[in-house]
Amino acid sequence: MNKEFQxxxxxxxxxxxxxxxxxxxxxxxxxxAYLLGLTLYERSQRNPLAxxxxxxxxxVTFSISVLDMPYAKYFEGAQFVHFLLGxxxxxxxxxxxxxxxxxxxxxxxxxxxxxxxxxxxxxxxVGMARWLGVDESLVRxxxxxxxxxxxxxxxxxxxxxxxxxxAIFAVSTGILGAILGRYVLDALRVTQWWQRGFALGVAxxxxxxxxxxxVHPEAGAYASLGMGLHGIVGAVVIxxxxxxxx
Amino acid sequence: MVAQGVTxxxxxSCQRQCERRQLCTSVTFKKSKLFALATTRAHTYTxxxxxxxxxxxxxxxxxxxxxxxxxxxxxxxxxxxxxxxxYLSVRGHVPAAIDLVGGSVLQxxxxxxxxxxxxxxxxxxxxxANAWAxxxxxxxxxxxxxxxxxxxxxxxxxxxxxDA
Numbered sequence: 001m002n003k004e005f006q007x008x009x010x011x012x013x014x015x016x017x018x019x020x021x022x023x024x025x026x027x028x029x030x031x032x033a034y035l036l037g038l039t040l041y042e043r044s045q046r047n048p049l050a051x052x053x054x055x056x057x058x059x060v061t062f063s064i065s066v067l068d069m070p071y072a073k074y075f076e077g078a079q080f081v082h083f084l085l086g087x088x089x090x091x092x093x094x095x096x097x098x099x100x101x102x103x104x105x106x107x108x109x110x111x112x113x114x115x116x117x118x119x120x121x122x123x124x125x126v127g128m129a130r131w132l133g134v135d136e137s138l139v140r141x142x143x144x145x146x147x148x149x150x151x152x153x154x155x156x157x158x159x160x161x162x163x164x165x166x167a168i169f170a171v172s173t174g175i176l177g178a179i180l181g182r183y184v185l186d187a188l189r190v191t192q193w194w195q196r197g198f199a200l201g202v203a204x205x206x207x208x209x210x211x212x213x214x215v216h217p218e219a220g221a222y223a224s225l226g227m228g229l230h231g232i233v234g235a236v237v238i239x240x241x242x243x244x245x246x
Numbered sequence: 247m248v249a250q251g252v253t254x255x256x257x258x259s260c261q262r263q264c265e266r267r268q269l270c271t272s273v274t275f276k277k278s279k280l281f282a283l284a285t286t287r288a289h290t291y292t293x294x295x296x297x298x299x300x301x302x303x304x305x306x307x308x309x310x311x312x313x314x315x316x317x318x319x320x321x322x323x324x325x326x327x328x329x330x331x332x333y334l335s336v337r338g339h340v341p342a343a344i345d346l347v348g349g350s351v352l353q354x355x356x357x358x359x360x361x362x363x364x365x366x367x368x369x370x371x372x373x374x375a376n377a378w379a380x381x382x383x384x385x386x387x388x389x390x391x392x393x394x395x396x397x398x399x400x401x402x403x404x405x406x407x408x409d410a
Contacts, residue, residue: 093334239319
């Protein structure tokens with residue numbers, strides 16, 4: 001039977017079957033889409049609209065639907081990239097630690113703004129979504145969307161929301177924050193790099209932080225601090241808030 | 247020997263041992279610049295990368311363990327973060343190996359989000375049905391969050407000019 005099967009397949013599909021069975025295809029796809037995104041971002045003079053993650057997600061989504069590759073199959077290969085999110089979360093300790101050194105008594109100010117920002121994020125998202133009649137199954141996914149994706153997915157599991165949906169909302173929020181943040185901050189005439197960076201980190205976590213780093217190192221450092229603190233505080237507080245509110 | 251990443255100190259002691267035992271015939275090669283270059287390269291490049299990765303993985307694993315057995319309401323990676331933060335505070339500085347690896351992971355944080363966000367394909371029908379409302383909620387929420395955080399920071403920082 002095996003022999004019969006082999007003779008039916010032309011060699012090119014043999015190669016194809018082999019490739020789609022190994023994690024290489026998904027890995028190459030993910031990494032090259034990101035590389036393409038980065039190149040376009042650099043070419044456009046780091047225009048916030050040419051967000052590298054957005055470009056990569058569109059390219060990968062398009063590619064796997066053209067290749068007729070189910071998402072589960074894609075994720076089987078791409079999980080090696082996904083796994084590093086946990087490592088990246090742990091690494092957030094580095095900018096937080098370095099940030100502590102340059103805080104000079106700003107800590108209370110930062111924490112207050114963080115808590116205010118975090119509450120605003122959850123209430124505006126859930127409030128707007130309910131007011132506009134969004135499906136209740138989606139609303140839960142919005143709760144943790146301003147927290148960095150790996151932590152958001154952990155929170156999602158604890159509040160019975162879909163981790164995938166939460167990740168999608170978290171990434172969309174990150175992309176939107178990275179694109180829109182600059183205009184909001186300019187409109188409010190916030191000129192200090194540390195304030196601009198911290199706000200981006202709190203509202204748009206990792207993607208906002210990448211954006212902040214590409215604009216100014218001080219903004220990037222404070223963005224990492226904002227993202228990390230929001231992650232820690234969110235992980236502890238959000239499950240209780242949800243249990244009380246929903 | 248080069249592949250094992252021998253440190254300069256180890257070369258010295260190896261040379262002394264070799265000379266004492268008179269077993270080593272290629273001492274001249276070992277003293278050559280090429281050898282020194284190859285071994286220092288192996289030390290400075292491969293060493294810290296693997297060290298940093300191992301240390302980060304250890305903190306990640308510790309975090310998962312604590313989350314599983316002691317604090318199940320906090321995700322493992324967050325506990326790993328807190329543990330690493332505690333370790334860094336005890337050490338008083340960021341070890342170069344952790345800085346190197348952690349820094350490069352964080353620099354490409356965006357890449358790590360791609361696999362999860364491609365999951366958007368699974369939810370396309372339900373998302374499409376609610377597309378405008380979801381987009382509106384996300385845009386309003388992120389604009390409000392940036393505005394509240396930055397606005398409050400600006401006001402509070404002005405009240406305490408010593409912070410500037």
